Amino acid sequence: MRNEIELEAIIEDYLKGKLTAEERVAFEQLRGNDPVVDHKVVAHKVFLDSMAQYAHVVKLKEQMDAAHSQIDVAALAENLRPHPSKLVKLWRNNRSAVAIAASFILLAMVSLYSIQSNNKQAGTFEAMSKDMARLRSTQNTLIRDIKTREANNNSNNNNNNNNARFGGTGFAISGNGYIVTNYHVVRGADSVYVQNSNGSYKAKSFYSDPVNDIAILKISDKRFESLPALPYTIKRGTSGIGESVFTLGFPKDDIVLGDGYVSSRNGINGDTLAYQVAIPVNPGNSGGPLLDNSGNVVGIINGKENKTDGATFAVKSKYIMEALNAVPQDSLSRKVSYGKKSSLRGLKRNKQVQKMQDYVFMIKVYNNN
Amino acid sequence: MSIKFSSDIPTDREVVLGILNNSVEALNKLYLAYFPMVLQFILNNSGDEDDAKDVYQESIIVLYNKVRSGNFELSSKLKTYIYSVSRRIWLKKLTQQSRKTNNIADFEDVLAVDDNVELHEEKDMQFDKMKVALDSLGEPCKTIIQDFYIHNHSMQEICEKFGYTNTDNAKTQKYKCLQRLKKLFFQS
Numbered sequence: 001m002r003n004e005i006e007l008e009a010i011i012e013d014y015l016k017g018k019l020t021a022e023e024r025v026a027f028e029q030l031r032g033n034d035p036v037v038d039h040k041v042v043a044h045k046v047f048l049d050s051m052a053q054y055a056h057v058v059k060l061k062e063q064m065d066a067a068h069s070q071i072d073v074a075a076l077a078e079n080l081r082p083h084p085s086k087l088v089k090l091w092r093n094n095r096s097a098v099a100i101a102a103s104f105i106l107l108a109m110v111s112l113y114s115i116q117s118n119n120k121q122a123g124t125f126e127a128m129s130k131d132m133a134r135l136r137s138t139q140n141t142l143i144r145d146i147k148t149r150e151a152n153n154n155s156n157n158n159n160n161n162n163n164a165r166f167g168g169t170g171f172a173i174s175g176n177g178y179i180v181t182n183y184h185v186v187r188g189a190d191s192v193y194v195q196n197s198n199g200s201y202k203a204k205s206f207y208s209d210p211v212n213d214i215a216i217l218k219i220s221d222k223r224f225e226s227l228p229a230l231p232y233t234i235k236r237g238t239s240g241i242g243e244s245v246f247t248l249g250f251p252k253d254d255i256v257l258g259d260g261y262v263s264s265r266n267g268i269n270g271d272t273l274a275y276q277v278a279i280p281v282n283p284g285n286s287g288g289p290l291l292d293n294s295g296n297v298v299g300i301i302n303g304k305e306n307k308t309d310g311a312t313f314a315v316k317s318k319y320i321m322e323a324l325n326a327v328p329q330d331s332l333s334r335k336v337s338y339g340k341k342s343s344l345r346g347l348k349r350n351k352q353v354q355k356m357q358d359y360v361f362m363i364k365v366y367n368n369n
Numbered sequence: 370m371s372i373k374f375s376s377d378i379p380t381d382r383e384v385v386l387g388i389l390n391n392s393v394e395a396l397n398k399l400y401l402a403y404f405p406m407v408l409q410f411i412l413n414n415s416g417d418e419d420d421a422k423d424v425y426q427e428s429i430i431v432l433y434n435k436v437r438s439g440n441f442e443l444s445s446k447l448k449t450y451i452y453s454v455s456r457r458i459w460l461k462k463l464t465q466q467s468r469k470t471n472n473i474a475d476f477e478d479v480l481a482v483d484d485n486v487e488l489h490e491e492k493d494m495q496f497d498k499m500k501v502a503l504d505s506l507g508e509p510c511k512t513i514i515q516d517f518y519i520h521n522h523s524m525q526e527i528c529e530k531f532g533y534t535n536t537d538n539a540k541t542q543k544y545k546c547l548q549r550l551k552k553l554f555f556q557s
Contacts (some may be wrong), residue, residue, distance in 0.1 A: 061430075073418050
């Protein structure tokens with residue numbers, strides 16, 4: 001009994017590392033020789049480890065209980081308990097999911113909005129009549145040219161002192177002096193002159209259609225000689241996207257050819273009255289004919305978008321026909337034909353322009369005020 | 370509707386250092402910092418305040434053992450670790466009580482901590498065994514053993530406390546107690 005107590009004490013001291021080096025060697029020898037002692041050592045080690053762990057956990061629990069007593073558990077629990085209201089419960093349980101869903105909705109709205117605003121053409125429509133008053137000094141000479149030429153022509157007008165306020169383009173729709181142009185070119189005009197390579201003639205407004213931006217002028221000048229049969233015809237159907245088109249116009253004193261293609265079936269902001277065409281145009285091109293390769297008039301240039309390059313708009317030929325129907329048919333001699341084969345068909349562009357240019361007029365508009 | 374956790378939450382480093390240094394203050398801070406989180410989880414998953422206390426304390430013990438064992442790497446936030454361990458422990462308890470464990474309402478991210486929890490369960494079993502053994506030891510043995518092994522009192526102190534005439538008597542008594550305890554502990 002006594003020995004066993006001693007042995008136990010030694011084992012304990014051995015495990016705790018309290019033995020001196022000498023005792024330790026001696027004890028390890030004993031342990032090596034006696035399996036019973038060895039077993040006791042192992043068992044005691046397991047026990048001591050468990051005891052240490054137990055002691056540790058007990059201590060920890062004591063400390064935690066002390067900490068726990070500082071917490072007002074009841075109040076906290078009241079706050080955190082599942083809420084009777086299902087909505088609050090749902091919110092608490094799915095806070096992150098709700099947040100994600102909300103951000104997705106927000107994102108969707110933002111992207112939807114941006115798509116929508118992208119769809120809207122940001123630019124605004126700019127009519128292509130030439131505002132002479134706003135032209136810079138370099139172009140003032142041009143106005144003077146106009147005036148001197150008029151003086152030379154001895155035209156029987158009484159407005160030599162007036163400035164040509166606006167300029168545009170028009171084209172003949174009959175041999176006897178009916179000319180189509182844009183309504184906005186001649187709007188508010190006191191007097192209108194048209195000019196081609198043969199001369200300048202006084203004209204008067206005969207018909208106007210502000211909705212479709214079409215006006216028909218009648219040359220009232222006696223000096224005007226009837227034109228030969230018109231080389232072009234008016235296209236009956238609509239033109240498809242990609243169809244090559246060209247226009248003739250007077251952005252300056254000489255006739256200018258513009259070449260391009262139909263880029264959209266509709267005009268600005270989905271305007272179904274007009275095509276969008278990719279043709280560079282400038283003030284003065286308004287009212288010019290838009291023709292396809294076969295020499296059919298598919299539209300009238302009437303404006304462009306001021307923020308986008310190459311987005312020009314042209315009134316569809318269908319509305320030219322409607323306007324023509326407003327003119328008494330017996331007053332039109334050698335009038336333009338619809339949907340027939342044009343004599344420009346199959347010609348090279350330079351020949352087409354050559355044949356056409358007598359039928360395209362520069363329109364000059366004078367205002368007295 | 371954000372739930373405020375108590376005033377100052379210690380940094381994760383602070384806590385780990387505190388655990389390694391046996392700092393009572395660090396434990397206190399840690400305990401106060403994350404208890405509401407676990408309480409919320411337990412309350413919302415068919416438990417009560419006492420369950421929360423048990424589970425939370427267990428998860429802190431898991432954390433302590435993990436940190437003390439030296440292979441604790443802070444790969445996530447301590448908060449997430451504690452939450453995940455508490456969650457695992459509570460789900461196991463629910464399963465043991467054969468209550469439904471689907472449709473768990475979660476409030477934080479969850480880590481995979483199964484290994485940690487299983488390791489802890491082994492240790493917990495040892496703890497329970499020791500506890501049962503000690504409880505069935507009876508007085509004065511229980512106190513003598515506790516004083517000697519847990520509170521690290523010397524034999525001299527124990528001798529005086531229990532009024533033994535000499536240390537040898539105390540030693541004999543302790544030896545007897547220890548033999549019984551070991552028997553109980555290893556048998557169970």
